[in-house]
Amino acid sequence: xxxxxxxxxxxxxxWCYIGKRRLEKAIAAIDGQHDVxxxxxxxxxxxxxxxxxxxxxxxxxxxxGSWERSLELDADVVAVGESEGIRFxxxxxxxxPNTVDAHRLIGLAEQHGCQDAIVEALFAAYFTQGKDxxxxxxxxxxxxxxxxxxxxADTMLNSDDAMDVILNGKEMSQQHGVTGVPFFIVNKRxxxxxxxxxxxxLNAFNQVNL
Numbered sequence: 001x002x003x004x005x006x007x008x009x010x011x012x013x014x015w016c017y018i019g020k021r022r023l024e025k026a027i028a029a030i031d032g033q034h035d036v037x038x039x040x041x042x043x044x045x046x047x048x049x050x051x052x053x054x055x056x057x058x059x060x061x062x063x064x065g066s067w068e069r070s071l072e073l074d075a076d077v078v079a080v081g082e083s084e085g086i087r088f089x090x091x092x093x094x095x096x097p098n099t100v101d102a103h104r105l106i107g108l109a110e111q112h113g114c115q116d117a118i119v120e121a122l123f124a125a126y127f128t129q130g131k132d133x134x135x136x137x138x139x140x141x142x143x144x145x146x147x148x149x150x151x152x153a154d155t156m157l158n159s160d161d162a163m164d165v166i167l168n169g170k171e172m173s174q175q176h177g178v179t180g181v182p183f184f185i186v187n188k189r190x191x192x193x194x195x196x197x198x199x200x201x202l203n204a205f206n207q208v209n210l
Contacts, residue, residue, distance in 0.1 A: 001209055003036045006185040008169065008178055010045045011102050011133060014077045014088060017123040019182035019195035021084040026201035034205065039110065040119050042103035042169035043181045046096070053097040053134045060096070081127075092130025100166060101157055102133050105143050107165030108156055114147040121146035 005023065009016035027036045046059075060070035074090045081088040102122055109118035121142050125131040131138055136157050144150035156162055176183065176191060184192040184201070187208040192200060 001034050003034045003205055003208065004187055005036060005038045006041060006172070006188075007038060008041045008043045008173055008176075008183040008185075009181045010043045011099055011106075011119070011122045012096060012126060013045060013181050014081070014127060015195045016182040017086055017127055018077075018080055018084050019184070020119070020123065021086060022195055022198050023184070023201055025198040026205065029198060029202060030205060034209075038116060040106050040115055041172055042099075042106065042166055043173055043178065043183070044099060044103075044166070044170075045181070046098070049096070049098040051098050051134075053095045053132065056090075056093050056096045086127070088127050089130060090127075092128075093126065094130065095132050095134065097126075097132055097134025099134070101136060101139055103169065104156060104162040104165055105139060105148065105153055107162050108152065109143065109148050112148055112152070117146045118143050118148055 007016075007020075007023070009019070023038070027038075030036070057067055057070075061067045064070045064073065074088070078088045078090070106115060106118055106122070109115040122133055125138075125142050126133045131142070133139060133142070140150060140153050140157065143153050172178075173183075176185065178193075180193065182193075182195055184196070184204075186192070186201075186204045189208055190204045192204060
């Protein structure tokens, strides 16, 4: 049986990166018993973010009340990330970006059959390398290295193409009442909110086969 997993996420959400790893573990555990197709859909944690982004320290201080509280939360994420094989390095991240262009590229990547690689590259660039994934040139370089045609990426970013990806993602989120990410939809039947354990994904896979 074919399984489809729709993932609603934002590329600046660390729990979305963790959720990706846990989903991958669940898919590996069924080891070819089913064909699993994963599709990524956009969610903007900061829909009013300026195009150029803002200082991460400023943003996190506003959001959590103090920089000290932000650092505590970062430490929690780092610990969980290590258990999933992700080395979060928040000290390198200077800016919280606007993610519209990143999401547009993820939509373009699906058309070119390299969506997962592009999502992984964006997560890694932001969380482990501290790159500004709101910067157009940085984005083009990243996705080209990950397998997306550079010219196609550059052409799209210099146009209004693929804005429907953002609108469609918003509609999907509203349809399912999504207020936080990651959010997973298995075979359009079972929904899972949060970075669930691999066992929870496996249970969902089994349920859709009943």
